[in-house]
Amino acid sequence: MPKTDKSDRKRRLSSDGNTPKPSTKTVKMADTNLEDMVDKITVIAEAVQKLQCRSMRDNLLFFGLAEYKGNRKEDCVRLIDDFCDDLLRLRNVKQDIERAHRIGRRRNGECRPVVVKFSSFRAREKVRANAGKLVDTRYAIQEQFPRVIQEQRKQLYPILKEARNRGKKATLVVNRLYIDGEEYTGPETLEAMETTNRENHDETVG
Incomplete structure (x- = not known):
């Protein structure tokens, strides 16, 4: 060395x-x-x-649909077509479906969601616009987003619900929450709105 x-x-x-x-x-x-x-x-x-x-962009997630337990492969396109026909009163949706399949791991007692890719954004929105018919049922329809955005949306859902309970117009666009036309950036957003409302009310009363 x-x-x-x-x-x-x-x-x-x-x-x-x-x-x-x-x-x-x-x-x-x-x-x-x-x-x-x-x-x-x-x-x-x-x-x-x-x-x-x-x-x-053209995808929707369908929740609550029971999974086929037989030996044959599940026909998810037909499943969604029947679902839309029976519960949404939308006829022949299958003609607008490019593909449909289950996603996620199998778990006992749980039905995996079905992801559906429609032929166009317009066809997708036609179905999504009728999702309100599923209120008070075990079914639900949601837009599909990447996992990161989906987690962000989960955090914003309670705030959206609270805002609507206060009588405000709240809309969730991808991962951004808008309350009465203003983007939500934190708890101070709601507080500022409440302060403004009180001031306007006081001026009106005065």
């Missing part, structure tokens, strides 16, 4: 025997490179998410 020059060792080692700390300039450059990398990853992730949303 070649001998290490003492002066070289002194340059590489500090007086306490540890390697020298990197310079402030080096640390700043490393931080900048890391921030740039994080920004690029964020941009890529957002682009992928948009592509996923676009690929799911």
Whole structure:
């Protein structure tokens, strides 16, 4: 093993025997490179998410439909067509379905949802517009979104319900909640609206 020059060792080692700390300039450059990398990853992730949303644009999820237990393969297109005919009073929906199948893992006592891809966004919206007919039933119809957005929507559902209970117009568009036309950004949004309403009421009464 070649001998290490003492002066070289002194340059590489500090007086306490540890390697020298990197310079402030080096640390700043490393931080900048890391921030740039994080920004690029964020941009890529957002682009992928948009592509996923676009690929799911014509899809709907159907919940509560019992699964076929026989030996033959389940005909989900026919299942959805019969469902729409019986409960939504929509005839011959199958002509607008490109494909339909179950998603998720099998679990005892639970029916996996059926994802349906329609031939167009217009055909999808025709079915979704009738989802209100399923209120107070065990069935439901929802738009399909990537998992990240779906989790964000779950967090916003209670706030949407609370806003509607207060008599406000609340709409959930993808992963953004709008209350009386204003985007919800946190609890302060509702508080500001309540303050404004009280002020307007006081001015009217006065």
